[in-house]
Amino acid sequence: MKGNWKRFFLVRGAEVAGLALLAAVPLAVTNPFALGLLTLLAIYGILLIGLDVTVGYLGQVNLGHAAFLGIGAYTAGLTVTTLGGGMPIALVLAPALCFILGGLLALPALRLEGPQFALATLSFSALATTIINEWESLTQGAQGLQVPRPPIFGVALDAPDFYWLCLALLALVWMTMRNLLASRWGRAFEALRDSPIATDAMGVGTYRHKVIAFALGSSLGGLAGGLYAFNFQYLQPQSFTYELMVILLLGVVLGGRKSLWGAFVGAAFIVLLPNLLSNRLLFQIFSAIGLTAAVFAAGRGLAKKTTQPFQALAPVVAMGLLVGGSLLVANTEDWRKAIFALMLFSVVVGLPEGIMGFAAQLLTRLFRIAPPSLPAPASLESVLPAWPATGEPLLELKHLKRHFGGVHAVDGISLTVRAGHVHGLIGPNGSGKSTAVNVISGLYAPSGGEVLLHGKALPEGSLFKVAGHGVARTFQNLQLFGELSAIDNVMVALKDVFRVPLPLILLGLADAEEQRARAAALALLDLVGLRDKARARAKDLTYGAQRFLEIARALARKPELLILDEPAAGLAHPDAAELVKIIRRVHDLGVTIILIEHHMDVVSELCDVVTVLDGGKIIAEGPPDTVKRNPKVIEAYLGAVVEEEKAA
Amino acid sequence: MDFSLIAQMVVSGAFMGLVYALIAYGFQLTYATSKSINFGQGELVMVSAFFSLTLTDWGLPYWLMVPGGLLFGAAMGLVVERAAVRLALEQKSEGWILLSIILGLLFFSTAENIWGRDDRPFPTPIPADAFKFLGVDITPLEVSVAVGVLSIMGLIELFKRKTLLGKAFEAVSADRDAAELMGISATRTVMLSYGLSGLVAAVAGILVSPITTVGPTMASALILKAFSVAVVAGLDSGFGVVLVGIFLGALESLASFYLGSGWREAPGLVLLIMALAIRPTGIFGQAAIRKV
Numbered sequence: 028m029k030g031n032w033k034r035f036f037l038v039r040g041a042e043v044a045g046l047a048l049l050a051a052v053p054l055a056v057t058n059p060f061a062l063g064l065l066t067l068l069a070i071y072g073i074l075l076i077g078l079d080v081t082v083g084y085l086g087q088v089n090l091g092h093a094a095f096l097g098i099g100a101y102t103a104g105l106t107v108t109t110l111g112g113g114m115p116i117a118l119v120l121a122p123a124l125c126f127i128l129g130g131l132l133a134l135p136a137l138r139l140e141g142p143q144f145a146l147a148t149l150s151f152s153a154l155a156t157t158i159i160n161e162w163e164s165l166t167q168g169a170q171g172l173q174v175p176r177p178p179i180f181g182v183a184l185d186a187p188d189f190y191w192l193c194l195a196l197l198a199l200v201w202m203t204m205r206n207l208l209a210s211r212w213g214r215a216f217e218a219l220r221d222s223p224i225a226t227d228a229m230g231v232g233t234y235r236h237k238v239i240a241f242a243l244g245s246s247l248g249g250l251a252g253g254l255y256a257f258n259f260q261y262l263q264p265q266s267f268t269y270e271l272m273v274i275l276l277l278g279v280v281l282g283g284r285k286s287l288w289g290a291f292v293g294a295a296f297i298v299l300l301p302n303l304l305s306n307r308l309l310f311q312i313f314s315a316i317g318l319t320a321a322v323f324a325a326g327r328g329l330a331k332k333t334t335q336p337f338q339a340l341a342p343v344v345a346m347g348l349l350v351g352g353s354l355l356v357a358n359t360e361d362w363r364k365a366i367f368a369l370m371l372f373s374v375v376v377g378l379p380e381g382i383m384g385f386a387a388q389l390l391t392r393l394f395r396i397a398p399p400s401l402p403a404p405a406s407l408e409s410v411l412p413a414w415p416a417t418g419e420p421l422l423e424l425k426h427l428k429r430h431f432g433g434v435h436a437v438d439g440i441s442l443t444v445r446a447g448h449v450h451g452l453i454g455p456n457g458s459g460k461s462t463a464v465n466v467i468s469g470l471y472a473p474s475g476g477e478v479l480l481h482g483k484a485l486p487e488g489s490l491f492k493v494a495g496h497g498v499a500r501t502f503q504n505l506q507l508f509g510e511l512s513a514i515d516n517v518m519v520a521l522k523d524v525f526r527v528p529l530p531l532i533l534l535g536l537a538d539a540e541e542q543r544a545r546a547a548a549l550a551l552l553d554l555v556g557l558r559d560k561a562r563a564r565a566k567d568l569t570y571g572a573q574r575f576l577e578i579a580r581a582l583a584r585k586p587e588l589l590i591l592d593e594p595a596a597g598l599a600h601p602d603a604a605e606l607v608k609i610i611r612r613v614h615d616l617g618v619t620i621i622l623i624e625h626h627m628d629v630v631s632e633l634c635d636v637v638t639v640l641d642g643g644k645i646i647a648e649g650p651p652d653t654v655k656r657n658p659k660v661i662e663a664y665l666g667a668v669v670e671e672e673k674a675a
Numbered sequence: 676m677d678f679s680l681i682a683q684m685v686v687s688g689a690f691m692g693l694v695y696a697l698i699a700y701g702f703q704l705t706y707a708t709s710k711s712i713n714f715g716q717g718e719l720v721m722v723s724a725f726f727s728l729t730l731t732d733w734g735l736p737y738w739l740m741v742p743g744g745l746l747f748g749a750a751m752g753l754v755v756e757r758a759a760v761r762l763a764l765e766q767k768s769e770g771w772i773l774l775s776i777i778l779g780l781l782f783f784s785t786a787e788n789i790w791g792r793d794d795r796p797f798p799t800p801i802p803a804d805a806f807k808f809l810g811v812d813i814t815p816l817e818v819s820v821a822v823g824v825l826s827i828m829g830l831i832e833l834f835k836r837k838t839l840l841g842k843a844f845e846a847v848s849a850d851r852d853a854a855e856l857m858g859i860s861a862t863r864t865v866m867l868s869y870g871l872s873g874l875v876a877a878v879a880g881i882l883v884s885p886i887t888t889v890g891p892t893m894a895s896a897l898i899l900k901a902f903s904v905a906v907v908a909g910l911d912s913g914f915g916v917v918l919v920g921i922f923l924g925a926l927e928s929l930a931s932f933y934l935g936s937g938w939r940e941a942p943g944l945v946l947l948i949m950a951l952a953i954r955p956t957g958i959f960g961q962a963a964i965r966k967v
Binding site: 086088090132134139142143146147149150151153154157160161269273276280312335337338341361362364365366367368369371375376445542562608 | 687711714760761762769770772773774776777778780781783784785787788895899902903906935937938939941943945947948951953954955
């Protein structure tokens with residue numbers, strides 16, 4: 028517990044000290060220029076925290092954030108000028124409109140991944156600038172919009188007052204976002220980034236979470252925009268273009284993704300950037316430091332062979348160009364964009380974790396900050412409900428078909444899985460086993476036939492909806508949330524634990540629930556023998572451990588029916604033996620299991636009934652020993668036995 | 676409204692649309708082999724055009740300048756592949772989106788400082804005097820755009836189908852891992868596709884510049900429309916981009932006339948967002964089956 032307190036004091040202490048320091052500055056410094064920079068720092072801090080939600084947590088390249096800043100700024104400006112509202116109303120309307128617009132954009136755009144998502148946000152931002160520019164009757168177009176800074180509740184805001192307002196809002200955003208991102212929501216965002224398919228299959232709606240994450244990030248852009256309008260008191264459409272977008276991305280990546288401090292450091296960098304560029308000597312010193320750091324990192328990385336040559340040398344070349352340029356070029360302002368490009372390039376290639384990613388590791392080691400301690404695991408019985416093994420039909424397939432073009436992957440299979448059984452599904456490669464379970468679990472919609480659970484039709488073609496009916500699955504090709512820890516992987520899927528509504532989570536009132544969830548997740552990790560690996564990132568686990576983690580994660584759904592898609596594939600012998608034990612334990616709890624497997628020893632040891640598929644059709648069914656001797660099955664696996672050989 | 680005026684605008688717009696289609700075709704080439712596209716392709720078009728202009732300024736005749744410009748474009752395409760794409764693909768990340776944007780910004784800034792911020796005319800031996808065809812004014816310059824676009828696309832498609840190297844290209848597009856097992860280097864094929872894509876960008880630059888003039892801002896003007904064409908048609912749609920390009924070009928020309936030139940990009944952008952919302956694979960693209 029001592030470690031926890033130390034952690035709490037150091038981490039929270041740094042935040043409080045930073046805030047107090049920033050708040051005290053206007054008392055000592057009256058220089059309006061410095062105060063202006065600090066105000067901007069607070070505004071960009073809010074902006075970048077919002078951008079980090081999509082870029083860091085959702086892991087998508089978002090090119091629309093500058094547009095949301097602009098929309099927020101114009102909304103606030105027009106609220107005051109045209110609608111005659113006050114500043115509080117403007118600062119509510121701006122994020123609210125951006126939340127709605129962000130949500131609307133997200134609805135279609137977030138079904139997309141990678142380049143398509145980037146393109147959708149890029150077009151949105153181009154469209155927004157066009158509208159702001161061309162709708163002159165509303166926005167005054169290229170002429171620009173004058174925005175007064177109205178008094179709040181009768182009190183006129185001078186520069187320090189406005190700065191304190193921005194700082195207070197930054198602190199508020201900081202706290203709520205910290206609470207949100209540390210909750211199940213933050214985990215779901217990251218899960219989405221690593222595997223949307225598994226997120227759906229674990230009953231976490233990908234769609235809802237993506238839309239909310241994007242709308243939330245955009246609304247922070249809108250809030251920052253509102254403050255931006257009252258700070259500069261003059262708005263121009265050109266301020267919110269592509270170039271600003273690149274600078275914002277530079278801020279997030281340089282500061283460090285998935286980190287509030289990273290957003291803050293990035294914001295500080297962006298604020299100082301213009302001064303850096305206008306002062307030649309400062310720029311030369313800065314780029315020389317950059318080059319030295321790049322050379323040092325490259326030398327270390329190459330000597331230890333932790334980085335590839337390209338990754339080590341490219342930043343050196345880019346920083347070298349920057350130093351060379353700073354000596355040769357007459358006016359650094361003219362080369363502004365090239366300078367951004369070279370810096371951003373070096374950071375993306377050479378320091379993908381950003382400054383805070385690097386600093387956080389360093390500080391954790393320096394102060395020996397231990398990760399928060401874990402609670403004692405809950406009892407397994409309290410986590411997994413016992414299902415009665417009645418032997419009655421649980422899952423029924425009736426003439427199930429799934430065709431891909433002309434390929435009849437599943438061609439009319441009918442079978443019954445009884446409650447409490449381990450039902451094996453075997454067959455040669457390409458016989459349709461995986462397709463069958465993909466149809467059952469909702470990844471594919473059937474081309475024909477029915478899937479019944481307890482005699483009622485299961486939803487078709489939606490992993491998410493099927494997951495809601497007590498069916499959980501693992502994947503043949505692992506679909507873990509690689510960047511999340513083992514325990515977080517399980518907690519993402521955990522059912523029936525999380526009840527605290529979003530507003531209370533934002534206020535930080537979900538601690539008790541989180542502890543209960545951790546205890547439950549630990550019980551499941553214990554079941555598969557991974558309790559001591561709870562903190563390890565999923566992608567750092569051994570292959571066998573990753574397979575077991577998938578089972579634990581699926582069990583977190585408290586399933587009535589568990590589908591294991593080739594759990595022993597690629598496992599070494601001791602792991603395979605362990606797997607058999609794990610499945611038996613799960614079976615003892617009354618969970619019905621469909622087991623797809625190639626290892627006949629595993630199948631014969633565990634299965635009550637085995638169904639054999641070949642060419643999308645059932646060729647045999649029965650107890651494992653009978654099925655193994657079935658000539659059709661032998662033929663399917665080994666080919667036809669020629670008559671003469673039989674005689675011989 | 677005068678019908679012949681509408682027809683005139685539709686036709687002129689359609690010719691511009693072919694240039695968008697060609698740039699979109701450049702996206703298809705790299706998307707096929709590596710599922711990545713160069714977000715700085717517009718800058719590639721622009722620097723290639725500027726470079727070709729410099730060659731002309733040095734006194735090179737047009738028909739010698741063209742291959743020079745194309746080689747430059749291909750070389751720049753290779754630079755993009757090496758600096759922005761390869762590492763990200765090896766790490767199976769989407770870092771190439773950001774890195775290719777960054778590289779585009781570097782190209783942009785360099786062009787701005789070397790060649791200046793003003794738009795400059797681009798000399799061509801092809802006359803710009805219009806002739807009447809079915810009551811519509813068409814310039815030989817516009818015809819040269821159509822011929823150029825369609826022939827370069829045709830040549831590259833022929834190359835892909837008839838030569839061994841081209842078949843390697845198709846093989847990697849169809850199944851990267853299987854192609855590697857057959858002894859085809861996927862890395863080299865991706866390089867080839869980026870080289871070809873850069874070459875296509877240079878062709879687009881040389882063809883469009885006599886009509887629009889050359890300037891740093893041509894990059895962003897062209898790329899948004901090329902994105903629209905590529906996405907609406909589908910990133911694996913083959914010649915589908917030509918139809919969509921013609922359609923979007925005509926639409927944009929009409930929008931600019933009826934709504935004002937500031938709105939000319941709006942229809943393309945709206946179509947792009949709609950296409951992504953309704954049919955992310957594009958009109959002519961095919962949906963991929965999700966495998967787990």
